[in-house]
Amino acid sequence: MSQLDFKVTAGGVLKGSLRVPGDKSISHRSIMFGALADGTSHVTGFLQGEDSLNTLRAFRAMGVTIEGPSSDGNVVIHGVGINGLKQPDKALDVGNSGTSMRLMSGLLAGQSFDVVLSGDRSLSKRPMKRVTDPLALMGANVETEDNGRPPLKIKGGSLLKGIHYDMPMASAQVKSCLLLAGMYAQGQTCVTEPAPTRDHTERMLTAFGYPVIRNGDTICIQGGGRLTACDIDVPADISSAAFFIVAASIAKGSDLTLLHVGINPTRTGIIDIMKLMGADIELLNMREVGGEPVADIRIRSRQLKGAEIPESLVPLAIDEFPVIFVAAACAEGKTIISGAEELRVKESDRIQVMADGLQALGVDAQPTEDGMIIQGGLIQGGKVHARDDHRIAMAFTMAALRSQGDIHIEDCVNVNTSFPDFVALANSVGLKVTAEEANF
């Protein structure tokens, strides 16, 4: 057996500019809607990470012709129309990708054929009842393993009917799953969200000519429509940019610009949280690209201060907490994060794994049921475990900018799920990271 570890040399200053890879959420959706559209869709800036590639492979396996991605992220999708998917020969393995599994479960519940969705060790432990329960209310037939875990066995030919669902948690994946199922349902499907979550599905459905109606916190779709091909320019992923926003804030003397980053207001919690902690962040050259707002983000280092993070910002920065915990460790004073229990069911239990790692580096980080209390101070060098979670690996990489000694991070191979070429890009702006195969 072998694993990939990161060894990060302590210290560093970040200078220059970089464009991080394409947005993961938008990349997944571009394949799904492009595949179901009438006509040919061109995608630029597609994320060539394992997660979005798994979505791409799944649609190929269902008979969709997809060219690319080319080395610079161009993808051409020859849509088969809303009812044009074909039964795949075998189970669709979506690897580590919760977004693929949850969104596709809705879409596949409306097909005429049976299909199985499976995933890797981490995904196989993640909760799927949050999608299978409301899908069952719509009339779908989806079997899970004990406790609602994957694989999902989806029976085709179910007649779906629209429902009005009050979502118990703020989840864009659940919302999107139901809207996708809603395209195949009789009547109207409405989802009410307890707090705003990312709205890429709604925006992209609109771009593909499928009407979506938002009324306050409720989003509705009428079944029986069609999608028309369209071109998608995928901006750089703010969730990948987040590592560098924190990095340039904490590494003294830094001045870094991140190019062409998506700043959809349902994703910019990281900017609000960092500003609350005193960060120096400037949005430049703001523009709109294919229905999504985009900007260049300039960050100059500044001493951060602890803050109590408003719970309303949590869903708007849900993937950014591993690196926000690192920012808190570098801040003066105490940071309190609450209302973030969803972090316990991400690619790892991000509350426990981050608290364990920060404590191993000598930080006073106390996990709570729904968040963490972190007293800023010195970060020691040492060894931490990423538990196969891409965002944990990248967050601890950034911690080395302020650590007293080097940081060795175990189990980093999944960085490839969302951020291909992370090590090279990080080194190009001033980090000192090497990736090493460890055999055991």
Ligand code: S3P
């Ligand atoms: C995503 C939604 C979020 C996020 C995930 C991507 C999406 O999950 O954590 O990385 O693309 O819809 P939840 O909606 O379950 O919070």
